[in-house]
Amino acid sequence: MTKKIDLTVEEYIDLRRQGFSDAVIAAIKNITKQQLYSWKRFRKEKIAQLEEELEQQGTESQETAENEPTDSETITEDTTEEAGIEWLKREAIHAHKLLTEKEKEIEHWKELFETAMADKERLHKEIIVLENEIQRLKEQANELRQQKDRREESWVDATRELRALRLYALQKLQKDVYDE
Incomplete structure (x- = not known):
C-alpha cells in the first residue's frame, strides 16, 4: 500500500529555495x-x-531591487530557522516515541523469552519423570514376562502330571473293572 505524498511542486521548490535538503524536506x-x-x-x-x-x-x-536585504528576506531566514527548529523538535519527539516503542517491544520479547525458558525447564523435568516412569514400566514388564514364563512352565508341568494321572486313573479303572 503506497502512501499519498502531500507535496506540490511549488512547495518543493519553495523549500529547496529556503535551503532545505531533500532529506530535511522528506522529514518535514x-x-x-x-x-x-x-x-x-x-x-x-x-x-x-x-x-x-x-x-x-x-x-x-x-x-530592479536594491542589493541590501529587505524585511521579507529577514523574515524568510527567521522562518527557515523556525521551521528547522520545529523539524528538529518533531524529530526528537518521533525518536523518543520510537525508543519507547522499542523498549516496550524489548520488554515483551524478554517476557516471552523468560516464559519460554520456564516452559523449557518444566518440560525438562517432565521428560525426566517420564523417562523414569518408562524405565519402571520396562522393569515391571520384564518381571511380568518372567512370571508368565514361570507360570507357563508350571502349567506345562501340571498338564503333564494331569495326563499322567488320567492315564493312571484309566489304567486303574480298567484293572478294577475288567480284572476283578
Missing part, C-alpha cells in the same frame, strides 16, 4: 528519502520548468 513531509526521490523523478520536467520560470522572474526582480 513525514516521508522517506526514497519516496521523495520517486516523487521527484515523476515530476522532473515540471520541477525544471517551474525553476526556470522562477529564475527568470528572479533575474528580472533582481535588476
Whole structure:
C-alpha cells in the first residue's frame, strides 16, 4: 500500500529555495528519502520548468531591487530557522516515541523469552519423570514376562502330571473293572 505524498511542486521548490535538503524536506513531509526521490523523478520536467520560470522572474526582480536585504528576506531566514527548529523538535519527539516503542517491544520479547525458558525447564523435568516412569514400566514388564514364563512352565508341568494321572486313573479303572 503506497502512501499519498502531500507535496506540490511549488512547495518543493519553495523549500529547496529556503535551503532545505531533500532529506530535511522528506522529514518535514513525514516521508522517506526514497519516496521523495520517486516523487521527484515523476515530476522532473515540471520541477525544471517551474525553476526556470522562477529564475527568470528572479533575474528580472533582481535588476530592479536594491542589493541590501529587505524585511521579507529577514523574515524568510527567521522562518527557515523556525521551521528547522520545529523539524528538529518533531524529530526528537518521533525518536523518543520510537525508543519507547522499542523498549516496550524489548520488554515483551524478554517476557516471552523468560516464559519460554520456564516452559523449557518444566518440560525438562517432565521428560525426566517420564523417562523414569518408562524405565519402571520396562522393569515391571520384564518381571511380568518372567512370571508368565514361570507360570507357563508350571502349567506345562501340571498338564503333564494331569495326563499322567488320567492315564493312571484309566489304567486303574480298567484293572478294577475288567480284572476283578
